[in-house]
Amino acid sequence: MASLFIEPGPGQAPGWLGRHLVSPRINLLPADPIPLRACAASDPPDAGAVATLLCLGGAGIRQRWALCMRQPGGLHLNGQPVFLGQMPLRHRDEIVLPGGRRMFFSTERPAVITPFPGADQPVSCPRCRREIEPGQPAVCCPGCGVWSHQIPGYLPCYAYEDTKTCPACPHPNNLDGSLTWSPEDI
Secondary structure, three states, X not given: OOEEEEOOOOOOOOOOEEEEXXXXXXXXXXXXXXXXXXXXXXXXXXXXXXXXXXXXXXOXXXXXXXXXXXXXXXXXXXOEEEOOOEEEEOOOOEEEOOOOOEEEEEOOOOOOEEEOOOOOOOOEOOOOOOEOOOOOEEEEOOOOOOEEEOEOOOEOOOOOOOOOEOOOOOOEOOOOOOOOOOHHHO
């Protein structure tokens, strides 16, 4: 699930405001305190929307998003003015709204324990090397997309004892719902 980190506006508490993009279409409204509004494809355009964030498909780490301009001028993507058209978004892209309010797009998602959905071919856990059966509690690493067991008291492979990273890559293996990147890192 993609996210936006929004710079606080006038009169708002300091610190970046993180919002998960739970709708496949989100209008950017620079005049609003929270400049995001979910919309459906059939909705009429919001009068103040300068652009729409559009999910182009995919799931998990393969989800693709684009910035679709609705009004020319005033919006910048990674320091460059955007006029009209559709621009693909990538992890850590900076969007600056008319008026100067900044946002950062992130494709990072938190690691969560979920029933393994199964796959076309058997999937082996990178830590214990056993096959992960459909329905077993498991984690799909947000960094590499590799599945690992996470069965408490039996096969806690993703967040095993004192390990700090995924068994298949250097991505932190925290299961507290937090993200590892924020605009403060820039």
